[in-house]
Amino acid sequence: MGIHIENISKSYKDVNALKNISFDVKPNELFGLIGPDGAGKTTLFRILTTLLIANEGKASVAGMDVLLDYKEIRKHVGYMPGRFSLYQDLTVEENLKFFATIFGTTIEENYDLIKEIYVQIEPFKDRRAGKLSGGMKQKLALCCALIHKPKVLFLDEPTTGVDPVSRKEFWEMLKRLQEKNITILVSTPYMDEAALCDRIALIQDGKILQIDTPEAIVNQYPKTIYNVSANNMYQVIKSLKAYSHQHSVYPFGEFVHYTDTREDFNTLDLNHYLEAQNLTNITIEKTQATIEDSFMELAK
Amino acid sequence: MKITNVIEANGLTKMFGDFTAVNAITFEVKKGEIFGFLGANGAGKTTAIKMLIGISIPTSGAAKVAGYDVFTQAEDIKKNIGYMSQKFALYDDLTVKENITFFGGIYGLSKSRIKEKTKELLEDLGLEDVASQLVGSLPLGWKQKLSFSVALIHDPKIVFLDEPTGGVDPITRRQFWEMIYRASSQGTTIFVTTHYMDEAEYCDRVSIMVNGKIEALDTPKKLKEQFHADNMNDVFLKLARG
Numbered sequence: 001m002g003i004h005i006e007n008i009s010k011s012y013k014d015v016n017a018l019k020n021i022s023f024d025v026k027p028n029e030l031f032g033l034i035g036p037d038g039a040g041k042t043t044l045f046r047i048l049t050t051l052l053i054a055n056e057g058k059a060s061v062a063g064m065d066v067l068l069d070y071k072e073i074r075k076h077v078g079y080m081p082g083r084f085s086l087y088q089d090l091t092v093e094e095n096l097k098f099f100a101t102i103f104g105t106t107i108e109e110n111y112d113l114i115k116e117i118y119v120q121i122e123p124f125k126d127r128r129a130g131k132l133s134g135g136m137k138q139k140l141a142l143c144c145a146l147i148h149k150p151k152v153l154f155l156d157e158p159t160t161g162v163d164p165v166s167r168k169e170f171w172e173m174l175k176r177l178q179e180k181n182i183t184i185l186v187s188t189p190y191m192d193e194a195a196l197c198d199r200i201a202l203i204q205d206g207k208i209l210q211i212d213t214p215e216a217i218v219n220q221y222p223k224t225i226y227n228v229s230a231n232n233m234y235q236v237i238k239s240l241k242a243y244s245h246q247h248s249v250y251p252f253g254e255f256v257h258y259t260d261t262r263e264d265f266n267t268l269d270l271n272h273y274l275e276a277q278n279l280t281n282i283t284i285e286k287t288q289a290t291i292e293d294s295f296m297e298l299a300k
Numbered sequence: 301m302k303i304t305n306v307i308e309a310n311g312l313t314k315m316f317g318d319f320t321a322v323n324a325i326t327f328e329v330k331k332g333e334i335f336g337f338l339g340a341n342g343a344g345k346t347t348a349i350k351m352l353i354g355i356s357i358p359t360s361g362a363a364k365v366a367g368y369d370v371f372t373q374a375e376d377i378k379k380n381i382g383y384m385s386q387k388f389a390l391y392d393d394l395t396v397k398e399n400i401t402f403f404g405g406i407y408g409l410s411k412s413r414i415k416e417k418t419k420e421l422l423e424d425l426g427l428e429d430v431a432s433q434l435v436g437s438l439p440l441g442w443k444q445k446l447s448f449s450v451a452l453i454h455d456p457k458i459v460f461l462d463e464p465t466g467g468v469d470p471i472t473r474r475q476f477w478e479m480i481y482r483a484s485s486q487g488t489t490i491f492v493t494t495h496y497m498d499e500a501e502y503c504d505r506v507s508i509m510v511n512g513k514i515e516a517l518d519t520p521k522k523l524k525e526q527f528h529a530d531n532m533n534d535v536f537l538k539l540a541r542g
Contacts, residue, residue, distance in 0.1 A: 036469035037440050134341045160466065163340040163495050164533055165540045189467045192498060192533070204469060234481035250474050251481070253501025253532075254520060292470045299471060 001062045001151055002027045002183050003048060008057035010043050017043040019206040020057070025185055025199075030178050032197030033187040034291070040206040041187040042082060045156045048185070049079045062151040062183070075103065078150035080141050082157040082187075088130030092121055092140055095129050096147060103148035113180060114143045117173055135166030142173065153177065155186040159193065171196045191292040202295050209298040214291060221289035221297065223247060226267065227255040230279040239277040243270070250296060257293060258284075304331045306458045306489040307352065311361035312370075314347050321347040323512035324361060331457070334480060334490040336500045336520075339509030340540045345493055348509070352491075353460055354378050366457040379407065382451035382459035386466050389447030392436030396427055399435055400450060407454035421449050441472030448479055458489040465499065477502055497533035506532070508539050515539055 003025035010018040018040045025031040033041050046052035048061055050070035059066045064073045086095045096118075100107050111118075121139050124132065129140060138158060145153060155174075159167045171193065174184055186197070194200045195214045202209040202217070210217055230236045236256050240249040247259040260270070267284045274282050307329035314322040322344045329335045339345040350356035352365050354374030363370040366380040390399045400421060404414035422428045425445055435443060444464065451459050461480075465473045480502075484490055492503065500506050500520060507517040516523055516539055520532055529535045 036472075037467035039469075161463075161495065163540075164497055164536045165340050167495075168537060190496065191470065232485070234478075234485040237478055237481065250471075251477050251502065253498060296470050296474075299469065 004060045006058050008054045010054045017206050023211050030184045030198045032200040034194045034200050035203035036189050039203045045154050076151045078145035078153045080145040080155045086129040091126050093125040099144040100147045105148050110149045114146050118143050134162050152183045194291040204299050217294050218289050221294050223259040225287050226258045227285045227287040228258045229255050230282045306331050307365050309363040312363045313360045315359045320512050325514045332484050332487045334484050334504045336503035336506035337493045343509040344512040382456040384447050384451040385462035390435045395432050397431045403450045404453050441468050461492045500532040
């Protein structure tokens with residue numbers, strides 16, 4: 001009862017938003033769609049939630065076809081769109097009641113499912129949704145998407161613009177929802193969140209770059225990555241980019257991730273080269289690939 | 301060589317009625333420094349920045365930005381800083397060239413200087429071919445690089461970047477950081493806010509606000525040591541969660 005996506009394409013005029021996308025989300029899986037703005041994430045969500053019709057291909061959600069069974073799908077999915085989806089001028093409680101009523105249920109009937117999240121915003125239940133902080137809006141939107149006990153939950157960039165504390169709490173909530181037999185498809189532009197999913201699809205320009213577990217994707221990174229640093233970061237980047245054997249040079253916080261084209265790469269050579277560029281305090285150490293490294297290598 | 305401070309804040313405070321949004325923050329930012337200004341939603345970051353860029357008068361304390369006093373010289377501050385946020389940066393319904401001309405004009409550049417700057421900027425960003433296209437039609441990454449350059453059009457001493465790279469693909473994001481490093485190496489001070497802690501790792505120094513106060517301020521490396529954390533995200537969680 002997961003999600004099945006087969007050769008889905010969608011274009012808007014001359015923009016191909018999705019180009020022949022296929023993948024499956026297993027029942028009860030927490031699956032991440034990872035990619036930047038404009039990758040096609042929202043288009044895919046809208047096709048799966050029956051709000052948009054694909055030009056080609058087919059898809060099913062919880063065993064129901066997105067074209068033939070669209071009315072039925074709408075009863076069984078929860079959708080939290082990227083932009084704030086609540087009624088700003090209704091209170092917290094009114095929003096929740098509204099969504100419960102629309103789906104022919106009551107807050108009481110499925111309270112168990114949202115209890116843990118709702119108690120955190122309950123002290124503000126008489127506050128208008130428009131007046132809530134980012135973290136609280138996000139929690140309310142999640143409650144509203146869950147109130148009818150959906151089989152599949154679609155979360156489109158739920159953590160964009162939210163601070164790290166609220167983000168962490170949000171991901172902890174998703175893990176617990178998963179234990180309640182809900183299949184979750186979540187999208188994010190933030191690569192560090194990929195590690196929290198069971199499996200991920202990396203997506204860019206309407207194409208899937210890779211699908212696997214986060215660990216497997218990182219393990220398949222084809223090269224050895226070195227953390228390079230020295231006294232002047234901008235000089236390090238410029239020098240490495242000018243080095244004839246460089247394969248990739250990407251700033252990563254206090255280091256630069258460097259890969260070399262040679263099989264028999266020796267860090268001493270690089271050290272000498274950087275010294276000759278008048279850099280000091282040079283360090284070159286092996287490091288682990290991250291999802292971001294994999295994404296950039298695949299997107300290159 | 302004398303190191304000059306581009307921001308000096310001393311006991312800077314802002315109250316709204318009984319509520320103290322910013323509680324006596326004291327810090328300085330050096331010339332050419334990349335300074336990360338972090339904090340949870342509601343910690344007081346936005347209020348603090350509004351005071352620093354001259355659009356909100358502090359309740360008490362003192363601060364100088366680019367050499368000007370936040371109480372008495374707010375207009376001078378506005379002329380001498382750059383500002384870029386993801387929410388507002390460029391006009392989508394003006395072309396690339398029109399945006400450059402518009403912002404150059406706002407900051408009082410002469411016609412000949414605007415012409416010079418336009419040429420330099422388009423070349424630098426490789427945007428010559430799309431100079432007459434509407435900004436709204438450009439990919440997000442291009443827009444962001446362009447708006448950063450536009451924020452620097454009047455050669456300000458300091459540029460404030462509010463969540464500059466949200467949603468951008470990782471390669472473009474790094475090109476953006478290279479532009480920041482370049483500006484910093486040329487002596488421009490960079491003041492960045494972000495919710496994304498991997499971004500904080502790029503900064504020379506980082507401050508973290510909790511409930512209106514600056515609770516930590518140091519290099520990312522030292523903060524990680526101080527809080528026994530592997531990364532800035534853990535530092536943040538330890539501080540903000542208490």
